[in-house]
Amino acid sequence: MAEASKIPVTVLTGYLGAGKTTLLNRILSENHGKKYAVIVNEFGEIGIDNDLIIGADEEVFEMNNGCVCCTVRGDLVRIMEGLMRRKGKFDAIIVETTGLADPAPVAQTFFVDEDVQKNARLDAVVTVADAKWLSDRLKDAPEAKNQIAFADVIVLNKTDLVSKPELAEVEARIRGINPYAKLHRTERCKVKLSDVLERGAFDLDRILDIEPDFLEAGDDHDHHHDHDHGHDHDHGHSHGGLKHYHDEDMQSLSLKTDKPLDPTKFMPWLQNLVATEGQKILRSKGILAFTDDDDRYVFQGVHMMLEGDHQRKWKDGEPRQSRLVFIGRELPEQAIRAGFESCITT
Amino acid sequence: MSDFDPGDRPSVVSLTDRVRPVAIGAAVTSVHFLGDRAAFVGAEENVALIDAEGAISKVETHGGGILCAVSDGKRLITGGDDGKVVALDAKGVVTQLAVDAKRRWIDNVAVHPDGAFAWSAGKTAFVKSGKGEEKTFDMPSTVGGLAFAPKGLRLAVAHYGGATLWFPNMAAHPEFLEWAGSHLGVAFSPDNKFLVTAMHEPALHGWRLADNRHMRMSGYPSRVKSMSWSPGGKFLATSGADTVIMWPFASKDGPMGKEPGMLAPLQSRVTVVACHPKQDILACGYEDGTVLMVRLNDGAEILLRRPGSSPTTALAWNAKGTLLALSDEDGDAGIFPL
Numbered sequence: 001m002a003e004a005s006k007i008p009v010t011v012l013t014g015y016l017g018a019g020k021t022t023l024l025n026r027i028l029s030e031n032h033g034k035k036y037a038v039i040v041n042e043f044g045e046i047g048i049d050n051d052l053i054i055g056a057d058e059e060v061f062e063m064n065n066g067c068v069c070c071t072v073r074g075d076l077v078r079i080m081e082g083l084m085r086r087k088g089k090f091d092a093i094i095v096e097t098t099g100l101a102d103p104a105p106v107a108q109t110f111f112v113d114e115d116v117q118k119n120a121r122l123d124a125v126v127t128v129a130d131a132k133w134l135s136d137r138l139k140d141a142p143e144a145k146n147q148i149a150f151a152d153v154i155v156l157n158k159t160d161l162v163s164k165p166e167l168a169e170v171e172a173r174i175r176g177i178n179p180y181a182k183l184h185r186t187e188r189c190k191v192k193l194s195d196v197l198e199r200g201a202f203d204l205d206r207i208l209d210i211e212p213d214f215l216e217a218g219d220d221h222d223h224h225h226d227h228d229h230g231h232d233h234d235h236g237h238s239h240g241g242l243k244h245y246h247d248e249d250m251q252s253l254s255l256k257t258d259k260p261l262d263p264t265k266f267m268p269w270l271q272n273l274v275a276t277e278g279q280k281i282l283r284s285k286g287i288l289a290f291t292d293d294d295d296r297y298v299f300q301g302v303h304m305m306l307e308g309d310h311q312r313k314w315k316d317g318e319p320r321q322s323r324l325v326f327i328g329r330e331l332p333e334q335a336i337r338a339g340f341e342s343c344i345t346t
Numbered sequence: 347m348s349d350f351d352p353g354d355r356p357s358v359v360s361l362t363d364r365v366r367p368v369a370i371g372a373a374v375t376s377v378h379f380l381g382d383r384a385a386f387v388g389a390e391e392n393v394a395l396i397d398a399e400g401a402i403s404k405v406e407t408h409g410g411g412i413l414c415a416v417s418d419g420k421r422l423i424t425g426g427d428d429g430k431v432v433a434l435d436a437k438g439v440v441t442q443l444a445v446d447a448k449r450r451w452i453d454n455v456a457v458h459p460d461g462a463f464a465w466s467a468g469k470t471a472f473v474k475s476g477k478g479e480e481k482t483f484d485m486p487s488t489v490g491g492l493a494f495a496p497k498g499l500r501l502a503v504a505h506y507g508g509a510t511l512w513f514p515n516m517a518a519h520p521e522f523l524e525w526a527g528s529h530l531g532v533a534f535s536p537d538n539k540f541l542v543t544a545m546h547e548p549a550l551h552g553w554r555l556a557d558n559r560h561m562r563m564s565g566y567p568s569r570v571k572s573m574s575w576s577p578g579g580k581f582l583a584t585s586g587a588d589t590v591i592m593w594p595f596a597s598k599d600g601p602m603g604k605e606p607g608m609l610a611p612l613q614s615r616v617t618v619v620a621c622h623p624k625q626d627i628l629a630c631g632y633e634d635g636t637v638l639m640v641r642l643n644d645g646a647e648i649l650l651r652r653p654g655s656s657p658t659t660a661l662a663w664n665a666k667g668t669l670l671a672l673s674d675e676d677g678d679a680g681i682f683p684l
Binding site for chain 2: 054061113
């Protein structure tokens with residue numbers, strides 16, 4: 001089935017109490033003319049009558065391939081199969097996860113299961129974060145950090161409960177983990193639904209606009225110089241008004257080149273990289289320009305799983321630039337950079 | 347995969363013109379015979395009953411998606427996303443057998459020759475005996491498949507990490523057959539000696555029940571969704587490859603240490619298989635809509651339907667083996683008199 005005709009799936013994550021249910025209720029009650037099938041972990045929290053709300057069991061199954069990070073949501077495989085009986089009765093699917101869930105098994109379900117993959121595509125991982133408590137949770141809850149690292153879209157909620165410096169602080173911490181997600185500041189999850197739903201193709205194009213968006217986060221010129229020596233030893237610095245945190249545990253790495261990549265070198269390198277370092281790599285994505293290829297190639301991955309395809313022709317005047325992003329733990333930065341360099345056509 | 351091109355093989359006899367077309371007009375997920383009436387199970391709400399003259403009567407069985415269906419030849423039992431377990435007989439009479447208290451999806455159903463039936467919702471398996479007694483059993487994870495043993499009231503339940511054999515009428519603790527991975531379908535061999543599960547990985551797993559010895563049946567390019575025993579249980583025919591994979595079960599060791607047979611190779615994946623109830627022939631349907639009838643001993647093929655627009659999803663023989671019902675996903679169906 002063509003990518004475009006697959007049903008888009010939004011994965012909604014967020015730590016306990018961040019406001020996932022508030023956002024979900026908004027999505028379901030707002031008059032947008034779309035019908036959503038919603039897979040929730042707690043029945044009853046949703047105050048809307050909809051026969052396409054399905055309770056899930058959050059069963060995480062290991063795949064039988066000896067790889068411990070290849071986990072899928074077994075219940076989701078079953079639910080997706082059942083939902084396909086009602087194809088045409090809904091436009092999109094939203095999967096809500098529990099506050100303590102690791103988003104990887106959910107995302108991987110959409111890569112690894114052939115039937116799920118045939119009918120649905122992962123549209124975006126949307127993480128709702130609590131502006132008041134996220135900084136604390138990033139220190140004591142690895143789940144919260146995973147959810148931020150995985151996000152394509154972050155809804156930073158309850159901004160009315162924090163001061164401006166506190167908001168700058170939490171945003172800097174988010175950016176220290178994931179500089180690439182689209183961030184929306186909200187009160188009571190008041191965000192335009194078009195900013196969180198049906199973002200299309202995992203918002204790959206967005207990684208071309210990383211820097212502007214990143215800089216925007218520091219537009220309130222916070223000159224507070226922070227040396228946070230909490231137990232996780234984060235380091236905060238201010239560089240010309242922009243506060244940076246370097247999370248010791250989770251990093252991101254972006255690579256780019258204006259020269260074309262050699263597909264016969266690049267693909268084996270990427271596959272080998274995720275096969276050997278996939279446990280550390282939470283998310284990977286890229287837009288690639290290959291030698292003698294007029295099509296843009298796009299890919300995305302979760303841990304060891306990759307999916308990619310020719311997306312469209314490069315437009316006239318569009319710079320044929322390749323960009324890759326990796327988010328993960330203890331990323332072997334030098335090795336990744338060197339490997340990438342070796343794939344550039346000279 | 348072979349480079350076989352159906353157009354180049356003169357030996358393939360075509361009987362496509364003998365298949366009586368039936369237009370169901372809605373998505374079809376399976377077909378079952380109730381006597382000589384074919385019951386085409388829709389993806390949602392309705393079952394279409396076809397009488398001897400080919401007239402279609404649609405019967406509403408569920409207020410939503412129909413998730414599972416099974417038949418003993420006398421009645422069709424279905425489970426739906428409306429939380430209901432429903433029986434339909436050849437006359438078109440619908441009986442509600444059970445409703446889930448929490449309106450959970452009914453993911454699986456099974457029927458026993460003595461009238462007992464079973465269903466599952468989430469992690470819970472339910473059995474209602476012929477006398478109407480209901481028993482429940484909670485599994486360690488969501489139930490992937492249900493099957494009654496051919497003898498005695500014994501239910502096999504496939505789930506994550508293996509399968510459980512449960513005797514609903516006995517106090518004894520259920521027997522757990524362990525095998526890592528997610529098990530999504532289950533079947534007993536007709537001689538009651540083997541249990542086979544279809545896994546989430548493209549593989550089958552089997553246990554010889556006398557000593558619980560393991561049998562791994564792998565090598566499929568995709569998940570096995572359709573399994574059918576040949577008469578007497580000599581072979582287990584399966585979907586999932588570009589040919590029908592036939593596991594030999596005639597000897598006491600089953601397929602252990604043996605290569606499977608391969609029948610009817612095409613450049614398309616087998617989606618559904620149905621062995622004839624009496625003779626050594628089977629019908630198989632493909633992802634491209636092709637339907638073939640194949641003789642087991644020499645692999646001779648007869649073409650019943652040419653490639654169409656959607657995958658074959660339903661195949662079934664009546665008990666006498668005189669009629670074959672077939673349908674593709676879009677409900678473009680047919681009846682073939684043998």
